[in-house]
Amino acid sequence: MNIGIIGSGNMGSGLGRIWAKKGHQVIFSYSRSKDKLENLARAVPNARAGTPAEAVASSEIILISVRWADIKDALKAAGPMEGKIVIDCTNPLKEDLSGLAIGHTTSAAEEIARMVPGARVVKAFNTVFAEVYHSNSRLYGSRRPTMFYCGDDSGAKSVVSKLISDVGFEPMDSGPLKSARYLEPLAMLMIQLGYAQGMGTNIAMSLIRR
Amino acid sequence: MNIGIIGSGNMGSGLGRIWAKKGHQVIFSYSRSKDKLENLARAVPNARAGTPAEAVASSEIILISVRWADIKDALKAAGPMEGKIVIDCTNPLKEDLSGLAIGHTTSAAEEIARMVPGARVVKAFNTVFAEVYHSNSRLYGSRRPTMFYCGDDSGAKSVVSKLISDVGFEPMDSGPLKSARYLEPLAMLMIQLGYAQGMGTNIAMSLIRR
Numbered sequence: 001m002n003i004g005i006i007g008s009g010n011m012g013s014g015l016g017r018i019w020a021k022k023g024h025q026v027i028f029s030y031s032r033s034k035d036k037l038e039n040l041a042r043a044v045p046n047a048r049a050g051t052p053a054e055a056v057a058s059s060e061i062i063l064i065s066v067r068w069a070d071i072k073d074a075l076k077a078a079g080p081m082e083g084k085i086v087i088d089c090t091n092p093l094k095e096d097l098s099g100l101a102i103g104h105t106t107s108a109a110e111e112i113a114r115m116v117p118g119a120r121v122v123k124a125f126n127t128v129f130a131e132v133y134h135s136n137s138r139l140y141g142s143r144r145p146t147m148f149y150c151g152d153d154s155g156a157k158s159v160v161s162k163l164i165s166d167v168g169f170e171p172m173d174s175g176p177l178k179s180a181r182y183l184e185p186l187a188m189l190m191i192q193l194g195y196a197q198g199m200g201t202n203i204a205m206s207l208i209r210r
Numbered sequence: 211m212n213i214g215i216i217g218s219g220n221m222g223s224g225l226g227r228i229w230a231k232k233g234h235q236v237i238f239s240y241s242r243s244k245d246k247l248e249n250l251a252r253a254v255p256n257a258r259a260g261t262p263a264e265a266v267a268s269s270e271i272i273l274i275s276v277r278w279a280d281i282k283d284a285l286k287a288a289g290p291m292e293g294k295i296v297i298d299c300t301n302p303l304k305e306d307l308s309g310l311a312i313g314h315t316t317s318a319a320e321e322i323a324r325m326v327p328g329a330r331v332v333k334a335f336n337t338v339f340a341e342v343y344h345s346n347s348r349l350y351g352s353r354r355p356t357m358f359y360c361g362d363d364s365g366a367k368s369v370v371s372k373l374i375s376d377v378g379f380e381p382m383d384s385g386p387l388k389s390a391r392y393l394e395p396l397a398m399l400m401i402q403l404g405y406a407q408g409m410g411t412n413i414a415m416s417l418i419r420r
Contacts, residue, residue: 099391104314140418148399175402181309182402185395189358192385192392199419206416208350209409 001159004055006030006074007066011089013040014133015063015125015167020046022166029055030066030074052078061085061159062119064112068092068101071108075115082118085156087163088180089125091187100188109150109180120156123180124149124164126187129194129201138168145204146170148186150179172207211369214265216240216288217276221299223250224343225273225335225377230256232376239265240276240284262288271295271369272329274322278302278311281318285325292328295366297373298390299335301397310398319360319390330366333390334359334374336397339404339411348378355414356380358396360389382417 001024005012008028020026026047031037034049041049056062056078066074068090092101092108102108109123128145138144147169151157157173164171174183186205193199211234215222218238230236236257241247244259251259266272266288276284278300302311302318312318319333338355348354357379361367367383374381384393396415403409 099388100314102314103395104310104312140420143418145418172403173407174399175406178309179399179402182395182399185313185392186399189384189389189392189396192389193382193417196385197383199417203417203419206418207403207409207413208353208355208416209413210350 001025001061002059003027003061003063004029004052004059005063005065006052006055006078007064007070008037008040009065009067010130011125011133012063012065014130015065015089016047017044018133018167019163020044024166027055027058030077056081056084059084061087061163063087063089065089068108069095071112072115075112080118081116084119085159086112086116086119086121087125087160088112088121088123091126091184097191100184103181103184107178107180107184109177109184113177120151120153121177122149122151122153122156122160123177123183124160125167126183127190128204129190131201132204133167135202140204140206143206144168144170146172146207148172148174148183150174150177150183152177170207211235211271212269213237214239214269214272216262216265216272216274216284217280218247218250219275219277220340221335221343222273222275224340225275225299226257227254228343228377229373230254234376237265237268240287266291266294269294271297271373273297273299275299278318279305281322282325285322290328291326294329295369296322296326296329296331297335297370298322298331298333301336301394307401310394313391313394317388317390317394319387319394323387330361330363331387332359332361332363332366332370333387333393334370335377336393337400338414339400341411342414343377345412350414350416353416354378354380356382356417358382358384358393360384360387360393362387380417
């Protein structure tokens with residue numbers, strides 16, 4: 001598939017690299033440094049650098065992986081995304097990282113869906129640290145982390161579920177896009193555990209059943 | 211230890227029974243049916259039935275396990291809890307279970323802490339289904355679920371951590387009481403997965419690391 005990455009920082013570069021290695025065609029865009037973007041694209045097979053608008057034009061799937069503060073600017077640069085599958089892996093962190101800027105009655109995913117009318121938005125990939133995407137494997141011993149995803153378009157969710165498997169996680173359908181109101185606080189719990197509680201960034205959630 | 215249970219429904223009866231079996235002295239209180247309360251106490255060793263005020267008077271640890279709609283009535287019946295360790299396992303569900311009634315800028319745990327001045331409130335036990343407490347074991351194959359807990363009193367958290375181990379979970383310190391803003395949405399995610407997504411109630415979270 002053709003995947004456009006809007007926001008080629010830690011998260012976007014990590015996920016894009018994994019998908020490119022799996023044979024997907026990746027366009028990296030929206031980085032603070034044009035040199036960094038070019039170097040990233042050169043270092044990854046099946047990848048090139050472009051503008052956000054180019055990333056959207058040549059991709060069926062768009063990953064939004066920008067800082068919450070940059071979301072409006074990034075979506076403006078990207079332009080319309082009608083009919084595209086848009087994966088939102090953002091977390092609407094406060095500038096000082098002390099908590100979520102929005103929540104409970106809305107979520108970043110729902111706000112983004114409003115900003116890109118007609119796009120098929122799926123929330124995913126927001127509950128593990130970027131370091132997990134940059135390591136060689138997603139395996140924890142013999143266990144795979146669970147990746148929770150949600151959205152209102154079942155076809156889009158089915159595609160994203162496969163992209164989650166490509167990354168090496170166990171996909172877990174968590175219902176409508178509104179469930180992002182639970183997945184974004186889950187990311188904050190991970191940030192609390194990883195940083196404040198000193199667990200580090202190589203932690204992940206695994207849903208167990210019996 | 212002496213543990214007073216305020217709210218002896220599915221959650222309270224399940225947890226109280228486990229602690230009583232572990233040798234703690236348990237007082238069950240606050241049930242819609244007095245007969246049910248007496249029968250429960252008779253069926254559990256080291257347990258008796260009482261009023262909420264009796265449960266508080268004779269216990270160092272109080273479990274609040276009432277429906278969110280009953281919280282004010284239950285705390286009024288219980289009376290002051292200054293200096294007590296208060297475990298909040300509630301989730302502030304909307305009456306129609308469609309979501310959380312409060313969140314983001316507050317949490318059930320923080321609201322309860324305001325209602326019981328001087329109490330040492332710890333949030334815990336809210337992220338698994340009552341069925342897990344009523345089964346014979348907390349083991350999932352060879353794995354134990356992770357139980358996230360949070361609070362502002364480190365001494366109280368240390369006691370609750372031991373009570374979590376008694377139940378058969380891996381205790382996970384999740385920071386200040388404010389982290390209940392993440393643990394209550396996590397419970398909603400479990401409810402979404404268990405009911406709407408059809409995973410059932412025998413699911414649990416396990417934090418994995420490498």
